[in-house]
Structures are given as structure tokens and as C-alpha cells.
Amino acid sequence: MIKLNIYKPKDYVVGRTQSYRVKIVAELDDPDEGTSSSSSSSEEEPVLGLCDALIFKVQEDAHGFTHFLGVCQPYDLGVLQPTGSPRRTDVIDCYLPGEVLADPFIEAVTADVQALLNSFYGFQGNISLSGGTV
Amino acid sequence: MTTLYLPFDQDGLIELEIELSQNDDYDWILTAEVTQNLVFEDQDDPRRLCRFVDIYGRFSHVMSPADDVSVPALPAVNADNAGCMKKVRFIFRDSDHGLSAADKAQETYNAILYDLDEYIRAKMLLKDENLELVDEIYLS
Numbered sequence: 014m015i016k017l018n019i020y021k022p023k024d025y026v027v028g029r030t031q032s033y034r035v036k037i038v039a040e041l042d043d044p045d046e047g048t049s050s051s052s053s054s055s056e057e058e059p060v061l062g063l064c065d066a067l068i069f070k071v072q073e074d075a076h077g078f079t080h081f082l083g084v085c086q087p088y089d090l091g092v093l094q095p096t097g098s099p100r101r102t103d104v105i106d107c108y109l110p111g112e113v114l115a116d117p118f119i120e121a122v123t124a125d126v127q128a129l130l131n132s133f134y135g136f137q138g139n140i141s142l143s144g145g146t147v
Numbered sequence: 148m149t150t151l152y153l154p155f156d157q158d159g160l161i162e163l164e165i166e167l168s169q170n171d172d173y174d175w176i177l178t179a180e181v182t183q184n185l186v187f188e189d190q191d192d193p194r195r196l197c198r199f200v201d202i203y204g205r206f207s208h209v210m211s212p213a214d215d216v217s218v219p220a221l222p223a224v225n226a227d228n229a230g231c232m233k234k235v236r237f238i239f240r241d242s243d244h245g246l247s248a249a250d251k252a253q254e255t256y257n258a259i260l261y262d263l264d265e266y267i268r269a270k271m272l273l274k275d276e277n278l279e280l281v282d283e284i285y286l287s
Contacts, residue, residue, distance in 0.1 A: 014287045015285070015287040017286065019283070020280055022272050030213075030262070034212040042285060108213035123286070
């Protein structure tokens with residue numbers, strides 16, 4: 014459903030500058046899948062999944078620099094807009110202090126995106142609240 | 148004052164005014180200032196000439212590509228208390244231990260040139276056109 018395109022520099026020389034660039038672009042692999050139901054039932058079913066690929070949370074600081082805050086929580090998707098600060102975006106374009114951190118960073122982002130998707134579909138089953146005392 | 152053109156093997160992307168001299172007290176004085184930076188993306192941004200990072204009021208290092216997108220020009224500083232400045236001036240004085248003042252001054256001189264040269268090369272390697280798609284991850 015979500016595709017993450019990972020971009021890295023073609024060539025890189027380790028040096029004292031300690032700058033390594035990683036770019037991750039998210040896109041909906043099949044936009045229709047997450048936004049609508051093909052059910053012929055007249056009952057309106059809840060829309061599950063993502064409506065767009067703006068799943069990364071970024072914020073601008075007082076100097077106009079944009080900082081990556083993390084993968085959106087389900088709550089963020091409903092609250093944050095594509096404009097303003099903080100906002101949602103589909104691109105992470107960041108500098109890491111060294112090439113060695115690139116893969117762990119990408120793995121962490123991937124895991125968080127997977128967790129976001131799981132949080133949507135984790136509630137698909139029926140939940141019984143019968144009996145018991147809270 | 149000497150004008151140097153970097154990178155070393157091709158002239159003109161960065162121009163640097165640099166001077167190493169000795170004063171009447173036999174201290175070595177090193178001053179450096181970038182006067183042209185064609186590598187920086189926004190040529191209207193005065194930060195292109197602010198190539199030296201100051202943290203908590205002390206010189207820290209020459210700007211890196213990562214600093215270009217996170218360090219404002221002094222007197223503004225970011226969350227790490229880092230700001231960048233246009234000109235640096237170092238005073239080296241002989242002490243009883245370590246390198247002589249002249250050696251320390253010469254090492255700093257060389258390090259500034261080396262780091263600015265590497266900054267140019269790193270910026271070239273990290274440009275948009277030098278990024279390549281290395282992986283596509285599908286999640287559902």
C-alpha cells in the first residue's frame with residue numbers, strides 16, 4: 014500500500030565534513046485501495062487506510078530550517094495539514110552525520126511506517142465488550 | 148592578505164582571503180574570510196559567505212553540507228547554540244608544552260583550506276543529480 018523510495022548518493026567519500034544525505038519519498042502504491050470500499054452494501058463503511066502519502070511530520074524552526082520530527086501517528090494524520098508548521102509531507106530529505114547511520118535510519122523509518130499501517134488495520138476485527146467490569 | 152581559490156584542482160568555486168602573520172609580541176595571527184561561494188544553493192543568501200561555525204561563542208569548525216541546512220547566521224543560533232560567521236581570527240601564543248605557536252597556526256591554516264576543499268567535494272557528491280534510487284520498500 015505504501016511504497017518508500019530510498020535515495021542515496023551514488024558516490025561518497027568519508028571525510029571530516031560528516032555529512033551524508035538520505036532522501037525517502039513515500040507514495041501510495043495503489044491509491045484506490047486505501048480510500049474507498051468496493052462493497053455493494055448500502056451501509057457506509059469506515060474508510061480504512063491512508064488517503065495520501067503525507068506520512069512524515071516536519072517542522073520549521075524560527076530560522077526557516079525544516080526538521081524531520083518522525084513518522085506521523087494516526088492522530089497526526091487527522092490533525093496536521095500539508096501546509097503550516099508542523100505539517101505532513103511525503104519526503105524526508107536529510108543529512109546524517111555519516112554514511113554508517115543511513116541504514117539504521119532507513120530501517121527505523123520503515124519500522125515506524127509499518128507500525129502506522131498496523132495501527133490502522135489492527136482494529137478491523139470485531140471487538141466484543143460484553144461482560145466484565147472495568 | 149592572500150586570495151586563494153578552491154577547490155585545489157580547479158579554481159574559483161570558493162574564494163578565500165587568508166593571512167598568517169606575527170605581531171610585535173611574537174604571537175601568530177591567522178585571519179580567514181570567504182569572499183565567494185558558488186557552491187551554496189542560494190546565491191542571494193548572505194549565509195553563503197558565513198563558512199565558520201561558532202558554538203557557545205567559540206569557533207567550532209568549518210561549515211559542512213549538513214550545517215548548511217541547520218545553522219543560521221550569527222547572532223542567531225539554533226537549538227545546539229550553533230551559528231555561523233563570516234570571518235575568523237585566531238591568535239596563537241607559545242606555551243611550555245605542545246606545538247609551537249607557529250606550528251599550531253600553520254596547522255589551522257592548512258585545516259581551514261582542507262575543510263573548505265572537502266566541503267566543495269561533499270556538496271558535489273550530495274547534489275540532487277548525484278542521488279540514485281537504491282531501494283524500493285513496499286509496506287502494507
